[in-house]
Amino acid sequence: MSSASTKPILLYTWSTPNGYKPSILLEELKAVYPGFDYDWKSIDVWTTNEQKEPWFLAINPNGRIPALVDRSRGGFHVFESAAILYYLERHYDKDHKFAVDADKDPDAWSEIEQWVAFVHGGINVIQAQANYFRHSATDKIEYAINRYLNETKRLYSVLNTRLEGREYLAGSGKGKYTIADINAFPLVNVAPYSGINSYDEWPNLKVWLERIRARPAVQAGLSVPQALSF
Ligand SMILES: N[C@@H](CCC(=O)N[C@@H](CS)C(=O)NCC(=O)O)C(=O)O
Structure with a gap:
């Protein structure tokens, strides 16, 4: 550079x-x-x-x-x-x-904000703790490992319910691919690292994940600075 x-x-x-x-x-x-x-x-x-x-x-x-x-x-x-x-x-x-034009479609913009906030204040924090207690903590505290793993799973269920009959988290009809999806995808994508070995209990989330993974720009973004392997 x-x-x-x-x-x-x-x-x-x-x-x-x-x-x-x-x-x-x-x-x-x-x-x-x-x-x-x-x-x-x-x-x-x-x-x-x-x-x-x-x-x-x-x-x-x-x-x-x-x-x-x-x-x-x-x-x-x-x-x-x-x-x-x-x-x-x-x-x-x-x-x-x-995203959408916030001035022309304030409700659709609000939906984006809501799903970004839900992930930023929820999954972001809880899944990070699940990872910390599973991988980094020197004491393996079963209660904390399970607490954050189960809460991550509960939050995934909220996403799964939202994605019933929809392709994306925000937007009218089946939804539109927006920053709400981009904000959530990388976290859900590393679920195996957090101790979640299968997405089968969240079928809508699983299809959403595959849909987003298939985007060339997503694959490019996942290689900056390098692809994560675990
Ligand atoms: N809430 C922050 C979290 C950022 C964060 O936790 N970054 C981690 C990597 S994912 C980090 O830099 N960790 C190094 C450290 O804590 O010193 C955000 O969404 O940007």
């Missing part, structure tokens, strides 16, 4: 579900808006702890990935994966390909 890059967005990321949310949307934007492109910088949050260095804390005071700098808007900083999706949508998706 050249320091003289003319690409508007510089994304700081790593191969995790939260990191993949913006890289998927950026790849989707690249696919539909000729000339749009972005740079990314890998922050290895597992081994380097670069995310806790002062230069990075100036971008994200929470010291976590993802975060971005918008060179075309005076170096404006954005952190929190869901906020990044909203930001990119507002400034780089002028035709509302991955």
Whole structure:
């Protein structure tokens, strides 16, 4: 990556579900808006702890990935994966390909916000705890492992119910592929790492997952900085 890059967005990321949310949307934007492109910088949050260095804390005071700098808007900083999706949508998706026009269709926009909030405040947090107690905690606390695993499953059931007769989480009719789906997909996609070995109890969610996985931009986004294997 050249320091003289003319690409508007510089994304700081790593191969995790939260990191993949913006890289998927950026790849989707690249696919539909000729000339749009972005740079990314890998922050290895597992081994380097670069995310806790002062230069990075100036971008994200929470010291976590993802975060971005918008060179075309005076170096404006954005952190929190869901906020990044909203930001990119507002400034780089002028035709509302991955959302709706909030002024023209405020209820459809509200639905997007609701499903983003449900995942950001729910699955994001709970599944992270499921992962922590399963993989990282030095004490294997059965109660905590089961509590967060079961709560993750309950939240998946809410998504599954929402997806009954629908293809996507928000939008009228069968729904429209939006940032609500992009925000949820990378988490559901790593369910096996969280101790969920089969999606069979959520048939609507399973089909939704496959539908989104099949998108070329999603596959491209899942390889920034690299594909996750576990
Ligand atoms: N709520 C934040 C969560 C970000 C987060 O937890 N990032 C993890 C990787 S998925 C991280 O940077 N961990 C390194 C650390 O905690 O130091 C978001 O949605 O952006």
